Amino acid sequence: MTAAPVGQLAIALSALLAITLATLTLARVDVRRDAVVAVARAAVQLTVVALLIGWVFRHPGATALYLALMLGAATWTSMRRIGLGPTSFAPLLLAICAGATAAIVPVLASGALPTRAETVVPFSAQIIGGAMTAASLTGGRLRDDVTAEWGIVEGWLALGATPRAAVAVQARRAVARSLVPALDQTRNAGIVVLPGAFVGLLLGGASPAEAAQVQLLVLVGLLAAESVAAVVTASLLAGRVGAKRPGADRA
Template identity: 40%
Template sequence: MTGLADSVVRIGPALAVALVLLSMLAIGLNYLGRTGHAVDAAVSILRAAGQLAVLAAVLALVIASLWASAAFVLLMSGVAAWTSAGRMLPERNWASAGWRVHATNAARCLLPVAAPTAVVVIALVLSGVLPPTGLAVIPTAGIMLGGAMNTTSLAGRYAYQALRDRHGEVEAALSLGLSDSEAREMIVRPAAASALIPGLDQTKSVGLVTIPGAFVGMVLGGASVAAAAVMQLFVLIALLGVSSVALVVTAAMVSRHAR
């Protein structure tokens, strides 16, 4: 195969072997290192392969229609919210909870995960910055949903862990007259703030440590390096913006609803 794909990686038998070996490396090291993520790594790899195959087929059908693309983004939002809801709580708590608890937590996670993404994408389309096409809307929304989902998952996980580890401090704050949400917020916000560190580091180190895929893809597609740089800057700032919203909303949500 020739063309743009081969400019980045050569598609063929050697690539298939490399994928298998890298998968074995990820799964094997998690198993031997007793991280508890060996099965999760295997499931993630298999899901990624299957979902990307489905994505390629679905995009060919929906990308020509803005309304169909919007519906696809809604589906992406639901999956992202469900994923974040499951990551916030310990696995045993999530597994033992009923479907109503799952649905409630996932619905709450739509606020930090999907709401900032929807606001930014709609604003960009209405302002003319983003073309009203599926080819532009779906990838842009996907990037932002991914960033907001990761931040929400980490912020929620750190927040709940802090509440478990520092329960005595919450009780002490309550004894001083603070409300439940105020007492929890004192513990939650500093812990949840750590979730933004990856996004901050990614933005600060771009071009020095990392060369993002959007930049490389645009250059290989024929765009000038200046245009690619501007596009990548937009992506990074948008990601940092939606992730910041996700962080603040998640911290407030855990402070209000944690039990």
């Protein structure tokens, strides 16, 4: 599939953004500025990333460095989303790395995907993104539930439970809820939606069978990565959020 002419692409993007802004205006939802900024950032970032990935494809030795930068950005994003402060960076980095490694290593070691930069980078990027999402959702839900149920947690602490044990119920709930998007996406693949990798491969000229095989690999890889990332996130953050009510320093 060849890229659309710049003029046609600009018309399509402008129409889509106009629909977004008109809908938000009619609904009186005040996030129009955020929508415009998000689109502008996406355009700039995707242009930069396209140039960077093109360079990585020409210099395969830089693949590891690029993925390391991606891991750092993913961890920073999760840290800001969860809102537990800079000291949560290391635990989240470990959680995201653990999730990504658990999914990427078996796939490449088995030979299910060729170990070329053109394959490793896009597959790893999706897996890292999924692990980041799971870490963010788990940490955020754990923080919110502990805050809302602090009276229960405090009761367990008063009975002599460790901070980690005092929030065990909230931690398990946070992991379960964080995996809902991945489970739903896997369960409904091809029925409710056609996932991105599948559509991309079809547009790129792959056969439906080939696209389905790769998409299944991505979906199960995401499920593995997100499961590991969510469990590790809950395990590493439980002691911290159970020791003191989240946000107490800012109260």
